[in-house]
Amino acid sequence: MVRATVVPGLSPADETILREALKRCSPATLEAALAYRRTGAVAAIPTVVLGVIERFVDPEHRERLRSGNTDLRVIEDLGVDSLTMLEVVMLVEESLKVSIKNEELRELRTLADINLFIEARVCGRPVPAPPRHLPAEAVQEALPMQAPFLFVQEATVGPAAATGRYQVAGTEFFLQGHFKNNPVLPASIMLEALGQLAVLFLLRSGAPELEQAVDPAAVFFTGCEGVRCHRVVKPGETLALSVRPKRIKAPLATFEGTVKVGGEKAAFAEEITLTFGYVAAVAVAGSVPATASAPVSS
Numbered sequence: 001m002v003r004a005t006v007v008p009g010l011s012p013a014d015e016t017i018l019r020e021a022l023k024r025c026s027p028a029t030l031e032a033a034l035a036y037r038r039t040g041a042v043a044a045i046p047t048v049v050l051g052v053i054e055r056f057v058d059p060e061h062r063e064r065l066r067s068g069n070t071d072l073r074v075i076e077d078l079g080v081d082s083l084t085m086l087e088v089v090m091l092v093e094e095s096l097k098v099s100i101k102n103e104e105l106r107e108l109r110t111l112a113d114i115n116l117f118i119e120a121r122v123c124g125r126p127v128p129a130p131p132r133h134l135p136a137e138a139v140q141e142a143l144p145m146q147a148p149f150l151f152v153q154e155a156t157v158g159p160a161a162a163t164g165r166y167q168v169a170g171t172e173f174f175l176q177g178h179f180k181n182n183p184v185l186p187a188s189i190m191l192e193a194l195g196q197l198a199v200l201f202l203l204r205s206g207a208p209e210l211e212q213a214v215d216p217a218a219v220f221f222t223g224c225e226g227v228r229c230h231r232v233v234k235p236g237e238t239l240a241l242s243v244r245p246k247r248i249k250a251p252l253a254t255f256e257g258t259v260k261v262g263g264e265k266a267a268f269a270e271e272i273t274l275t276f277g278y279v280a281a282v283a284v285a286g287s288v289p290a291t292a293s294a295p296v297s298s
Contacts, residue, residue: 004122004123010034015037021094028051029051029052029054033096037097042119042123045096048092049092050111053080056080057079071240071242074109075109089105096118098118104117109133128158129159131163134155135154139152139164139200142203143200143216145196151192152166152200153167157204159207161245162197162200162242164193164197164241165239169235170236185233185234185239191269194269195272197243198274199216201245202219214276220274220276225271226271227267228267230264231261231266233266238261239266240259240261242258246271250278251276253273253274254271
């Protein structure tokens, strides 16, 4: 079991204060906080963070919070404004005896960000660099793919993974014939969105495996394997995209990709492989452009 570097201990007076501070949180939250304060068990941290956030979010967001999706954004997805976020952080600090600076707070966007930050802090490890958030304008600037064939509207890119979103508007040109009177997002478009997010990872992640800056004109799609589709996606729904590099060794990069909608898995690709070149290098000849969708039946 991983434990905090310094276990603060819990006197009877401290326990009384902790119980009072968490009296509006769930019993599970209090028990996790007590366990952490008594033993330094790092495994209790996510339960405390989740319970404290639940204390402050509106009731309509609590079911999403309990889904176990740590990629949920505290402000955008859970409706927590900046002032409430400060209250959340203050209660987390009091419960776990950890300090979070205001400038650090601005970089903590998701539940996963918060959990990783606090775990590193209490274990005395270097706090990992936060993933870089790219709004729509930055995504458009970075990617060679553009509308009407751009399927990443915003993204968060770090050295180990990337996440992104795309809302199906219903006005996309391909929905006019897919299908008649019953618009359904093609599965190939979901895979294309994952491929575009993988391209964005190569261009903006700064992953240690990438020796130089990648040339956006030299990224090409080579293959996709182990694809599974789990649900139909309709207009108005939002794709939650995630890719994780499995192997990167120039000129090839292979990713695992997942698409979720409303917390449900919509599609999964075991391997999405791209070939890439560095800036000023000659692009690999004879490859299919990265904007070409994988030939997957929808």
